[in-house]
Amino acid sequence: MFLRWVVEKPPFKFDDDEEHFNATLAKLLKPRFVGSKGHAEVQDFIETELKRLDFITLRNDFQQGVNITNLVGFWNMRAKFYLMLSCHYDSKKPENGTTDEFLAATEGAVSCAILLNVAKTLRQFLIDRWSEKRSVGLAVITLSYIGAPNQTFLSYFEVTNDLHNLIADIEQDLRKSGQLDDCHVLFQKKTHYDRDLLDDHIVFDEQDVPVIHVSPQEFPNFIYTPADNVENLHYPTIRNMIKIIRCFVHDFYEKWQYFMKWRQTYAINYDFYDD
Template sequence: GTAWARPCGVAPFVLRTELVRTGNRCVLAIEQWSRVSEAYGVKWSKAVRYTSHLLHTQRLSVTNLSAVAATVAPTDIMTITDPEVAVASRARPLSSPCQSISTQYVWNNLANLSRGTSNVQQLENLALRPILHPRVPSTAGNRRAREHIKTFMTTVGWTVEEDSFYDYTPYGRLPFSNVIATLDPRKSRRMVFACHYDSKLMHSQRFVGATDSAVPCAILMDTALRLVQFFTDAQESTSDLTIQFVFFDGEEAFRSWTDQDSLYGSRHLADKWSRKTDPNFPGRKMDSQLKRTNRFAGSSSCFFVFFNDIQEAFVLLDLIGTPDTFFKRRFTETAPVYNKLQQIESCLRERGLLNPTRYQHNLFSDMTDTVVIQDDHIPFLRRGVPVVHLITWPYPSVWHTSNDNLDSLEMPLIDNLARILRVFMADLPL
């Protein structure tokens, strides 16, 4: 169950309880999630886990739970473990998509990582609405969106850099700026998730590009917020893998799509990384982080990550949020990555951890489509970076119209994708 409490002198917090039967005993696990005011409204501190062994006939009230939790300050970071809790850990069912989850931690915390940490209202108000306005490159709206992304990602503890440059457009030489947020820049291998934050120039209408691509940006920001403590702990691990979010500027064409009038930010960053020395690892060029490798652990590849097979992946999100959003498997080389996302969705659906949606369809379909869509992954694909392209195709009906706004979105579906990505990222070997 869930209860709210407000002990004297501390911030409000939420209690989540789970009762697990082990023989003739019950294990009561109480998780305290503290709410701390920050620049963006709230931040959930690390769960404080308590355990109590009770006879199965004994009952505790919400008042009792509040009293127990009040004995520890809400910002304490601790874990109280008990041998019987480990015994009570649930085994993953055989012949289930949940077998794709590789770590016991994620399996034991599946409900919290998905449904438990979701807050659709905060996703909309803290991450989406502040960038849901025209964001044409080299305009005040574009700068406002960029500053929001930078401040948001810095606030949740990521290292943020701005990749600024000028390029020639049909309207002359204009400035662009990519935003690169890295969980831990000290680590040599990186799993990259990307989207574009600019919006298309539309002279005859006010175009805010909700699906294109404010929603993908909001999902990534919300993921960083929801998993803030998990990601903080990951920085203390010995793994050399980290996560990087790239928010591209200048994806849209100013006039008509050509090789020169499109993908300004991704073309620049791919070229820059192919020629620049990695500042974190002197003597190594960034292009060694972009190219495929068949080497095992210790490889210098930036997009090198373990699944059933050793894979590299650049995950690009675009045109997401309408009720008919769904994805297809597009590249054979990254099929294990796509398959894992698909299996996580099936696992969460099987366990009742996804929202009901209008069409009740799977986001990650079984369909394969080899059509290569022009998008920000292309400059990296041309340099040998295996790609996972999460895009709705055929394009949604609101594409490049004034109807691509908040009213066209299905927030429960967006939240479902956010839940899937949270579990996916938490299950990475960070």
């Protein structure tokens, strides 16, 4: 085990900003299938928000049957290694002949809002501690199907199982210190290497990029329906997820050098590209 167990100390406390999360989610909750007006509006909003938080933003446009744009927000582009947090911001297109509006809250909107909120509440930490260092940086591309009740999250990849267990330990530490909402345990130290849900992370795995897929074991039962809206969200899960992911990013950064020593000792390749 590494990172977490090098120095035992209470979890770092950050100021929450639920008002920002709610306002961000409201901007994202609209039909936003590729090619729609809502998709363009959400795309512009995410890019503007990342710039407002002092991230360097890049657009990667490509075609895959339709025109697709990946948005990437970099903190410290001079870094050699990156911790990359990602999710998709588009939504399902209604089937021909239907008038249903898929707001896709758990399908992508909540995940985007979580990551933007994590970026905002970590901003001062990044400014104070990581603006000038070149050993590691943060790239926020913008998790999966998060926000429904009774969700649990398992480890789907052996190469990142230790990092998954680190997240599970962080959740327990935050719970013991009274920082989490009253809610069931989200991250369990269980492995399901052959039961991962298909999602956008697959392209990274195919390129041998180590992946932690923060996704529930099953899709929410209202996924791809008009019921995937704010009224059916489970806010204790969302609040706890924000705090857990934020603390994970903080701990990963603070213990990066120990992580690199561990990586070299055990010859584990976590590079996102070949040197």
